[in-house]
Amino acid sequence: MKKIASRLRxxxxxxxxxxxxxxxxxxxxxxxxxxxxxxxxxxAFDTEILLAFRKAGQPDNPIGPA
Structure with missing residues (x-):
C-alpha cells in the first residue's frame, strides 16, 4: 500500500x-x-498601446481591415 501511495504522490x-x-x-x-x-x-499608456496598432510614420493609418 505504501508503494502505491508513493507512486501516486x-x-x-x-x-x-x-x-x-x-x-x-x-x-x-x-x-x-x-x-x-x-x-x-x-x-500616455493608452496612447502607446493605440500607436502600436498603427503604421510607423502614419499614425492616422491603422493596421488591419478598414
Missing amino acids: NWLEFPVLLAGLIIAGGLWGFEELMEMARATTPH
Missing part, C-alpha cells in the same frame, strides 16, 4: 508543480504590466 507531484509555476508566472507578468501602467500617466 510522485505521479501527481509534477503536474501540481507545473500548475503552480504557471500560476506564479501569470501573476508575476500581470504585476509587471500593472507596474508599467502605473509608472506612466494613463493617457
